[in-house]
Amino acid sequence: MERPLHVEDIVSRKSDATVLAVVERTHADVDTHEPNPKRHEPGPIKRHADVPVAPFRRFLSDGVPPRGTVLVRWQTTDHLQLLPTSKLILLDRSLLIGDVVRKDARLAMSGVVINTFTKCVLRPMGDITYKGQTLKGLPPPVPLGPDFRRSAVQPPVIRHVPASELTEADSPREEDLVIYKEWIGRVDAVHPNLILKLAGNCVVEVDEEHCEQPTGDVEPFAVGDVAVTKKGHLRNGRWIFGRYDPNTLPVGTVVEIRPHLVEVTWLQQRLGGALTNEPPAVLERDELQSESFHIYDRTRRPTQTVTEPRATNTVSNSEIDVRLGLRVRFKDLAGACVKYDGSTPNGKITRIDRSANLGYDLNVFDIERFDTDITVQWQDLSITTEHSIDLIPDSSIEDEHAAWPGEIAHTLDYRDNHDASMPNVEDPKKVGVIQSVNAAERMAHIRWAPDAVVHYAVNGETEGPTKLLLTGVVGLASGEVEEVSLYELEAPAALNVRRGDIVLVYSNSGGANEPATQLREWLGEVVDTPLDGTLTVRLGAATEVRDVQLRREEVMAAIRSDGTDDLDSWDDGEDDEGDEADEDEVDSEDGDFAAGVAHGIALRNRQIRFGDEVDGDGETEGGFSDWRSEHDDDSMSDVSEEAQARYEDENGQTLDEEDVEDGDWESADEEMPDAPAQITPPTSTSVTPPDTSKQTGDAANDHPAEAPTANEPPRYLILEDAVPATHHYVDSTPSSNLTHMKRVQKEHGILQKPAALPSGVYVRTWESRLDLLRVLFIGPAETPYAQAPFVMDFHLPPIFPTEPPHAFFYSWPGEAGLGGVGRVNPNLYEDGKICLSLLGTWEGSKNEGWSSRSTILQVVVSLLGLVLVKEPYFNEAGYETLAGLESSRRPSALYNERTFLRARTFVITALARVGKDGVATGRDLEGVGDVVRWEYYAEGGPRGLENVIKDVEGVLERSEKGGEEVDGLTVMSKGACIPLRRVLVRLKELSPVVVTEISTLLHRQLVTSSTPTAPLTPLAR
Missing domain, CATH: 3.10.110.10 (Ubiquitin Conjugating Enzyme)
Incomplete structure (x- = not known):
């Protein structure tokens, strides 16, 4: 049976398994259905020959792939294409710890991902020539500029590398979590300088904005990339080794990324910290290099962990967020060289000596493909390990009565004898911890917590559910276990956290002499949700990583793993909508515009084809011009009560x-x-x-x-x-x-x-x-x-x-x-x-x-x-x-x-x-x-x-x-x-x-x- 595809799936052509793509939109993934998908793309969106023209045109307008089609981005071309799902093979599915999944859409039971085990194929550094000059680099798989040539002989790939052995080559990067003094924030943008190793063992620092990729694109750089700049930027650069020579080609290998500005959205302050203003939204180099700045690394694990947990252990261990083209290093390069020594089919690592690169480490790799196994704890408390492509994301609408083992839930009836001094406060009669769920019957086993105290403030003036959690002390679930209908329970988000959530810790354990701000023990990640109501929290930012057992009332959720703390929404798109070009107005075969068709739009260094000419791979490009804005401003300024109706x-x-x-x-x-x-x-x-x-x-x-x-x-x-x-x-x-x-x-x-x-x-x-x-x-x-x-x-x-x-x-x-x-x-x-x-x-x-x-x-x-x-x-x-x-x-x-x-x-x-x-x-x-x-x-x-x-x-x-x-x-x-x-x-x-x-x-x-x-x-x- 053909598997349904989801966003971020890794697929290949049925006709050529070596050509990979990432799924960007499907008919069923409604969160991706932003109108006018072409507006953010530098090039056209291609249409497969088996996709009719009329549905393709509707897709270019409403952004919804027709049923039975998906929008993918090919790794070898960086182009988007709408094509039938029947033309693709699913290779891997991106799932993270804390995701809710099912084995089949027809089954009632769902489960929570508690661990991932990814095996990667790595591509090592190779040779690339620019106008006869040979450089080391990892250029993208898309076609390069006319002056670049890949070496005919490239080093073999390294296979079956566990993601747990890898770390990202550069940091900080966008979306990273960072700690500065008593605050945690999310990186919005990084403005780095690039350290380039040029011909003749010269090293110079230039601004990333003055460089472009060998493809001609202006994309973020990573160590191991080849960067092209201009001689004027070299002349004005900061020379680390050597000096400016007008005969030196303005191209080099990126040997280091050095951020000079980082934009951060600050999310939470340490609980019990000094009442200070949040840090500046832009941190400069001095602040980035201070002891107060740290990047939160989810992959750090307690030193006492010897073996990786498998299906018998419910503690979660995060890996790097694996994706195609991610630039990585080995955590232990020496150990990796011993493990991947060529004695097995997994390949051999050829270590690049630092001394050959003036002390810079160029032992970096690109993830070329990967394969993932997933450990899932199901609602009935069973635990299994599955191949990622055998699971599907549970994209159900928010269900107020859904529950999973380890969640805090309470009854929907409230005590009659609450404190008379608090007339607008309600207390649920019973609070407990979900032990297991029969999803088909909508029943749950719950162990009651006899000492739990939950107070809600209720607005007595309206009948709407304007409830605010005042007190949520759960204690330990030590009471009897009872089977209850899910419709008699509520598991409110305010009382619960999930695996992968970043939490602030109210109290510190361990009796350390150093202040908590220096130990950074006030921040952690939820790695287990035991059935007694406690939490296992990994203090991943601490000097020494360790797992601690805490009660629910000792932590507060700072960043939700399911993204519910994000308030991002789509642009309404009105400013970018426009008319489609008349399909009858086609250009000549070489792609140039016919006279009068371009409507004055200048084309810079690229060709645009109009019409539906099928290429050798069964693709066509949409015959539409760039969309032009048709914004109708219907907004009103302040209007007095006596304003005349129209x-x-x-x-x-x-x-x-x-x-x-x-x-x-x-x-x-x-x-x-x-x-x-x-x-x-x-x-x-x-x-x-x-x-x-x-x-x-x-x-x-x-x-x-x-x-x-x-x-x-x-x-x-x-x-x-x-x-x-x-x-x-x-x-x-x-x-x-x-x-x-x-x-x-x-x-x-x-x-x-x-x-x-x-x-x-x-x-x-x-x-x-x-x-x-x-x-x-x-x-x-x-x-x-x-x-x-x-x-x-x-x-x-x-x-x-x-x-x-x-x-x-x-x-x-x-x-x-x-x-x-x-x-x-x-x-x-x-x-x-x-x-x-x-x-x-x-x-x-x-x-x-x-x-x-x-x-x-x-x-x-x-x-x-x-x-x-x-x-x-x-x-x-x-x-x-x-x-x-x-x-x-x-x-x-x-x-x-x-x-x-x-x-x-x-x-x-x-x-x-x-x-x-x-x-x-x-x-x-x-x-x-x-x-x-x-x-x-x-x-x-x-x-x-x-x-x-x-x-x-x-x-x-x-x-x-x-x-x-x-x-x-x-x-x-x-x-x-x-x-x-x-x-x-x-x-x-x-x-x-x-x-x-x-x-x-x-x-x-x-x-x-x-x-x-x-x-x-x-x-x-």
């Missing part, structure tokens, strides 16, 4: 207010409720909006606006009473601007049209504040949201419709023991944020965002049809491309399972708040409480509560019977059935005996309140 006709031309007042502006109300044209984006970070045709179809067509039944509450209603204090925007200042008021009236005119609102949507507004709305959505059938209530508040701001509506979602927390935490949808945040391009909370394409012709009805229909969908997993940022993939089936089913549970708790919350007697309205439901009672209780209504109960009973029956695959809608895991059965009991407690008197009362209330649906009275000027 109206446009169907051609986008601005209309005068008189034209609007005379009715010349055709609003969307003339055609509503036809489909809203926009597409709902996944989240605020998504770049590619989902293809909703694959999921829900057109929003309006999926939820047709049928006429209300005779006894149904009005879908649109203006209430005469005061705006409830619970409305999220009740404190907003109403606008007195005439244009704004007229547009608000027009919006309400659209909403109140007969059959304008789809079934399951109820809009309420207030006669005193028509700019405020409250909308109740009843979840659509055949989705995890079916028959569940969702309430959102809207505000039409003073500069509406220039500015989109403001919106707030009520994310009700479930009752204790009913399971489910986290978001109910990727677009609906627990803090109330609603992510939708029409609301301006996501940067969609130009045709998807809010415009002055958009309407609140479009927003409402989009929320119903494009957010509350059957498979909300694919609403996550960029995940629409994963629809239909085998690797997405289980993650989508589990997301549905979690969502189904959360949605049932929404039913319970709503019914508990409106009450059974038809009187109480409840918090957050004022204005729509009568509709909730009709939907779930009324004899003449949909009898929603009865239907929900029957649905839950059916799910439990099918799930507990077994034999069917979990889909999250009709069949649930054992772990989900445990809280779901409690949900069923709670739902039955809320189910009243339907009495005629109550039904009659409800019906009378609804009929008498339905009169305000008459046309709106114009607002007073």
Whole structure:
């Protein structure tokens, strides 16, 4: 079976195994789908002949490789190419300690990488000639400049070299962790000088910016590279050996890298350190050479370690971050020369004598290829060693209920007898350490920690999960072991660290006489997570490396190995987008532009082919010109409340207010409720909006606006009473601007049209504040949201419709023991944020965002049809491309399972708040409480509560019977059935005996309140 490919995989051609490439983008790796991939490339992106032109053009725009293709960078050419995966062979997969992996996408169980064992093939230094002058060097495998020639005879490679024997040749480098005084930071950029050994045993120091590679590229240098400069730079260089000679060729071997400036982002200060400002963002040479500056080396190991740990040992030992072309040295060159002496097929190291190079060490090598074995600790606590290509990264969406052995978790219910002096503090009832996980059943064994103390500060003013960890003392897990549903547990990141995390240490052990700042024992790496709740931390920056056993409360995470502490995001790309060149405008066969085609773009020392000419390797180059910027600045400066709204006709031309007042502006109300044209984006970070045709179809067509039944509450209603204090925007200042008021009236005119609102949507507004709305959505059938209530508040701001509506979602927390935490949808945040391009909370394409012709009805229909969908997993940022993939089936089913549970708790919350007697309205439901009672209780209504109960009973029956695959809608895991059965009991407690008197009362209330649906009275000027 063909293995799926992932980013950073090492592959080769099936037709030629010696030609290697690194995978840069795949269809499934959504984090790489940055639009316009060509904009950062100096040359064109090539298209394989088997990739059709139309999908290739789409890829050049949206950055998403078509299904069955990948984007790779060939090592021998440094060019990108889009080609079918069927043309490639997977050689090695890049996995690091702390990564979560699976053996197969169809399997439930995942595991954590605890060790890697990489064997490398090394290429030694060889000879290279420049204008007849022979130099030592390791030039890149790509074609060299016209004056360079590789020697016909190169030294043989060294094989099967463990990465644990190697170290990087140069440091610091970008992304290195560095320590300066009491701070740890990450290197952003290094500005070095190069020490060049020229012909005639001359050595000179020049700035790296004045040098280029033999390929002509300006790339960072490493020891062993050949650098080309100019004679003027040699003349001005700092001569170490010899002096400037105008006859000396301006080319030499880099024998040393000497940084003079290093840019650093400072991340954390030593715990308990002096209160000082962070170091400067740029460190100069004197600071770099001081005793206060150190580079954190993850590969250092305790001296007492004799044998490398294998599958029987759970301590992690980091290796260098192996990659193709990495320049390395042997940690023990003398020992390596003995081991690789030519007596085995692994090859022979020919040591380069320092004396032949004026004392400089040129015993450096390039990693030409490698092969990796991975040790994994699985969720069931088993440990195996696998070949890297037999594992796949677990790229599932964030799962609030996922857990692995060694993690700290606590129950979702809280103590009732917490300290009265801290009213906004909550304490979980039980805290423990995960011992093992049955991922298929969503069950975990947990050992409780009886002395654990966990305090959360909770914002009592809102219902969002604004929890802040105040105290997290775990102690030792010494209590009983219990099997618990994962839906009854939470393993918060604030309480946990993972292997590979860099941590700050609160207390120092060992009783050393020197200050901790000099020993650097305040910093370490997590190398094991024992099942008693403690941590094994390697003090890798200390003078003497050692592993220490610490409690969780003695460390604080400084740098997460999974990158969750990074806030980097894509550029929006608007400044670099442009038009494609007309493919018919092709150049002559030699690659020069035909007259008039270049549009004034100068080409410097390179040829660009237009068209689709296939080369001898089955490649073509994309026939497109450089992309030019088409940036539309839609941003607004500060606008006062009295700013005039702007109206446009169907051609986008601005209309005068008189034209609007005379009715010349055709609003969307003339055609509503036809489909809203926009597409709902996944989240605020998504770049590619989902293809909703694959999921829900057109929003309006999926939820047709049928006429209300005779006894149904009005879908649109203006209430005469005061705006409830619970409305999220009740404190907003109403606008007195005439244009704004007229547009608000027009919006309400659209909403109140007969059959304008789809079934399951109820809009309420207030006669005193028509700019405020409250909308109740009843979840659509055949989705995890079916028959569940969702309430959102809207505000039409003073500069509406220039500015989109403001919106707030009520994310009700479930009752204790009913399971489910986290978001109910990727677009609906627990803090109330609603992510939708029409609301301006996501940067969609130009045709998807809010415009002055958009309407609140479009927003409402989009929320119903494009957010509350059957498979909300694919609403996550960029995940629409994963629809239909085998690797997405289980993650989508589990997301549905979690969502189904959360949605049932929404039913319970709503019914508990409106009450059974038809009187109480409840918090957050004022204005729509009568509709909730009709939907779930009324004899003449949909009898929603009865239907929900029957649905839950059916799910439990099918799930507990077994034999069917979990889909999250009709069949649930054992772990989900445990809280779901409690949900069923709670739902039955809320189910009243339907009495005629109550039904009659409800019906009378609804009929008498339905009169305000008459046309709106114009607002007073």
